[in-house]
Amino acid sequence: MRFLMLSRFLKRREIMLKNNLIVLLFAAAGLFSSCGNVNRYSITGSLPARYDGCLVKLTPATFYFSEEKPSPVDSVKIKDGKFRFAGTVQEPTVYMITIDGVDYKIPDMASIAVVIEPGDITMKYDTLGIIMAGTPVNERYRATIGEAKRETVRQRQLLWQERDSVKRLPGSVENEVDTYYNLKSSAIFKENVIPASENFIREYAGTEIGEFFFFHCCGKDMYSKAFVDEVYPTIRPEIREQYEALIRARQEKQEYFMHSQKATEVGMPYREIVAWTIDGKEVRLSDYVGKKQLILLDFWASWCIPCIQEVPLLKKLQEKYKNQGLQIVGVSVDSDREKWQGALDKHQPAGIQISELKGWESVSRVDYGVQAIPFTVLIDASGKILARNPHGPLLEEIIEKYFSQK
Structure with missing residues (x-):
């Protein structure tokens, strides 16, 4: 028993x-499952149907002064006005969302910052810009910087309406009106976005989120001194060094540019230019200086409408004075070979046409202190600069006077 x-x-x-x-x-x-869910995130975007088929890319954010150029970690096409990313993340991290084929005139659409953190993130669009929401940091961004940017867009929309009305008034001078309203536009940005940015960044000082938005919201020089004194020391030393190296490089470039303007004043010797024709032949300015009576440098670009408008006059001058020794050298500051080629084929500009295809970073542009185009330089037979940036009737008058004395 x-x-x-x-x-x-x-x-x-x-x-x-x-x-x-x-x-x-x-x-x-259940515990392991919940642990896995803790680090999971999703980003669900809603955009107008016109963006269907556009490719959306998700890329780790980098500082604009960093040499690091990361590749996208994910991409997806927009379908029925929607897209979605999902994955895991260990800690809140800033990424950039870029959308191929969008209208970059829409506020914030060129490159959209998102803080990826555990949870469900939503991205919505309206005429005031992009709204990121759904998770703690993104909600905080939306309530501070995001709302400040939207208010800036609201006020600017009204401002541009007022500007356009003023332009239609009798006696208004367009350039003066634009200058006045551009200053008001800058003031709107400063009043709205800078205080909101300082509040948000201060909350995340000492984190990578705070570091990123410190440099990418407004720029160090736009913040209040008290804010910079408080937050800048919290940024990692290596990041500060990268930024300060960029500032030093910019200052050196600006100093050289100002030196170039003085070095190419009237009466100064010409500076060498080395560039290439559309078929790849190297051309040096020294190949023509001294061999021709007068060199006309014409800095231009395929995208510059005022430059294209000067083509007929330059053709006229070339035809009139070619037998007396006028040589036009067109120096394009294009960066796209196909666009340069297209402009050459369409407009058939006068003279020899050369380019470094480095865009605004062209050495020749910097060496001659060119701030805007079209820009012209006349170089006499001795290699001295005869005139700097004459246009229209003044350009014709200087050339006519020069050859009449020969």
């Missing part, structure tokens, strides 16, 4: 242990 009772007790004990084990296994499974 005792043996039977012991046997039944052990049997019940075994069943209880098995049940407890099953409960523990389910609990563990």
